[in-house]
Amino acid sequence: MNTTLLEVEDVTKTFILHLIDGRSITPVQAVSFRVAIQDHLLIYGRSGSGKTSILKCIYRSYLASGGQIWFSSECYGRIDLVTANESSVLRLREREMGYCSQFLRVLPRVSALDVICEPLYRQGVAREVAQEQGRQWLSDLGIRPHLWQASPVTFSGGEQQRINLGRAFIAAPRLLLLDEPTASLDGATKEIVVRMIRAAQANGTTVISVSHDLAALGPCANYQLALA
Amino acid sequence: MTTTSLLHVADLHKRYGPGCAACAELTGPSQGRSQCPRCGTVYACVAANFSLQTGEVLGIVGESGSGKSTLLQMVNLSIAADQGQIWYHEPGGSAPVDLLRMDAYAARRFRNDRLGIVHQRPELGLNMHFSVGGNVAEKLLLAEWRHVGRIRGRTSELKLQTELPPERIDDEPYTFSGGMLQRVQIAKALASRPSLLLLDEVTSGLDLSVQARVLDLIRRIQWEEQITMLLVSHDLGVIRQLARRTIVMKNGHIIEAGLTDQIMEDPQHPYTQLLVSSAL
Ligand SMILES: Nc1ncnc2c1ncn2[C@@H]1O[C@H](COP(=O)(O)OP(=O)(O)OP(=O)(O)O)[C@@H](O)[C@H]1O
Ligand SMILES: [Mg+2]
Ligand SMILES: [Zn+2]
Numbered sequence: 001m002n003t004t005l006l007e008v009e010d011v012t013k014t015f016i017l018h019l020i021d022g023r024s025i026t027p028v029q030a031v032s033f034r035v036a037i038q039d040h041l042l043i044y045g046r047s048g049s050g051k052t053s054i055l056k057c058i059y060r061s062y063l064a065s066g067g068q069i070w071f072s073s074e075c076y077g078r079i080d081l082v083t084a085n086e087s088s089v090l091r092l093r094e095r096e097m098g099y100c101s102q103f104l105r106v107l108p109r110v111s112a113l114d115v116i117c118e119p120l121y122r123q124g125v126a127r128e129v130a131q132e133q134g135r136q137w138l139s140d141l142g143i144r145p146h147l148w149q150a151s152p153v154t155f156s157g158g159e160q161q162r163i164n165l166g167r168a169f170i171a172a173p174r175l176l177l178l179d180e181p182t183a184s185l186d187g188a189t190k191e192i193v194v195r196m197i198r199a200a201q202a203n204g205t206t207v208i209s210v211s212h213d214l215a216a217l218g219p220c221a222n223y224q225l226a227l228a
Numbered sequence: 229m230t231t232t233s234l235l236h237v238a239d240l241h242k243r244y245g246p247g248c249a250a251c252a253e254l255t256g257p258s259q260g261r262s263q264c265p266r267c268g269t270v271y272a273c274v275a276a277n278f279s280l281q282t283g284e285v286l287g288i289v290g291e292s293g294s295g296k297s298t299l300l301q302m303v304n305l306s307i308a309a310d311q312g313q314i315w316y317h318e319p320g321g322s323a324p325v326d327l328l329r330m331d332a333y334a335a336r337r338f339r340n341d342r343l344g345i346v347h348q349r350p351e352l353g354l355n356m357h358f359s360v361g362g363n364v365a366e367k368l369l370l371a372e373w374r375h376v377g378r379i380r381g382r383t384s385e386l387k388l389q390t391e392l393p394p395e396r397i398d399d400e401p402y403t404f405s406g407g408m409l410q411r412v413q414i415a416k417a418l419a420s421r422p423s424l425l426l427l428d429e430v431t432s433g434l435d436l437s438v439q440a441r442v443l444d445l446i447r448r449i450q451w452e453e454q455i456t457m458l459l460v461s462h463d464l465g466v467i468r469q470l471a472r473r474t475i476v477m478k479n480g481h482i483i484e485a486g487l488t489d490q491i492m493e494d495p496q497h498p499y500t501q502l503l504v505s506s507a508l
Contacts, residue, residue, distance in 0.1 A: 015494070017501070018497075018501050018502075019498070019502060019505060056493065060487060060490060061487070061489045061490050061493050061494065062490065062493065063486075063490060063494055063496070086473055090472055090473075090487070107447075108440065109444060121451070
């Protein structure tokens with residue numbers, strides 16, 4: 001029985017900075033790991049050790065310079081995210097792979113409710129049904145109702161982070177990538193996030209989180225990977 | 229693969245001038261120019277290749293003169309390509325057809341019925357002395373709508389959809405503000421329910437707040453109708469808001485193509501790196 005969901009093999013990421021006399025930097029050097037279905041892998045390491053870069057290579061916001069990232073997709077079977085074509089990656093992002101960035105990046109003038117619901121809209125879920133779920137998530141995340149129709153652009157850092165998380169969790173992806181999910185949150189809200197991660201796992205989601213907050217996330221991860 | 233291409237552009241070329249033996253060596257992104265210094269020929273678009281999936285918004289960015297509009301106008305069949313193919317596959321239709329191999333009548337029909345275009349300069353897209361209704365009706369008549377009641381009905385729908393103030397409906401566009409003119413152009417472009425909407429710098433030159441509202445409108449229409457769009461802009465902010473995939477052009481060539489977030493966060497080509505770093 002093979003329950004591996006993701007195999008990162010020898011992945012390297014080098015940036016060539018053409019604007020700074022072609023200098024190159026390599027934040028990720030020959031990194032390999034595997035994640036089984038419903039695992040939670042916590043990747044930690046000092047700032048600048050390439051944690052976010054690895055997540056972005058998996059999500060394909062970055063193009064890995066070397067190595068393979070094998071994902072066991074429901075839709076495509078075993079697929080290498082490094083070389084998969086763009087439409088496949090878009091489809092995987094819509095259906096199987098979620099990403100919560102360190103900072104919220106949203107369109108201006110879109111309400112918090114719509115921001116949270118957007119992944120469901122993209123999947124073709126009816127507006128009313130999506131918004132029902134969206135309100136539930138907003139309330140679970142402790143976002144006060146008077147903010148639901150406002151644009152998150154004006155929210156506090158912690159509120160934005162919660163919107164960001166809700167957006168990643170709502171679509172119940174098979175693989176959830178979380179970048180510093182507890183940064184800028186207070187103790188009580190961290191608790192909520194940890195509970196959300198556990199609940200998602202119990203529902204079949206595989207989680208890879210990147211953080212230096214070992215105190216909050218360590219206890220809910222089954223595996224840890226330290227980056228030098 | 230289950231996704232279907234609506235459009236597949238293959239090896240599309242457009243040049244202005246006779247060309248000479250030195251052109252290839254002296255033009256292009258590596259030379260930093262699209263005009264041959266020897267013979268004066270301008271290479272507006274060279275060997276363009278890309279596909280557009282049904283329902284997708286594809287962004288095209290690049291500096292002024294890089295060939296974005298030329299490419300869009302070739303797809304709009306309003307500039308004749310020198311070489312190449314534009315394969316069009318109607319959703320649910322039979323085999324793809326090459327738009328460049330259609331006869332003149334079929335091409336005109338196709339353009340009027342299946343395509344909609346919004347220009348940066350409204351006077352290119354609108355008859356400034358027809359009312360809003362007149363402009364929409366003009367497009368529908370060209371698309372061979374004959375029934376007056378249907379034309380009226382469609383016109384009212386479009387006015388609502390593009391949020392044109394009812395009290396201005398009978399006015400002639402030359403009395404309108406820039407933002408309103410773009411709404412009228414959008415209404416006209418959408419009139420025949422085209423399968424592809426072409427947008428050329430539609431918010432350039434508008435005040436920021438007006439620009440924002442026009443973008444909101446385009447985004448809403450995209451959501452509601454799931455219409456396929458080719459969106460030309462030199463503004464990365466506009467592209468980021470609307471397009472999930474992006475093509476970067478320079479000196480007539482496509483130098484980079486990818487997922488929009490990848491283009492923004494991990495640009496590969498030196499020029500794209502410059503473009504992104506200047507935008508932030
Ligand atoms: N009819 C023409 N005759 C000669 N050269 C032309 C003609 N039309 C376009 N060009 C040239 O082709 C090149 C590409 O022009 P194009 O209008 O496609 O650029 P663009 O990327 O849309 O620029 P902008 O951002 O300024 O709109 C330019 O060098 C332009 O001067
Ligand atoms: Mg142009
Ligand atoms: Zn020449």
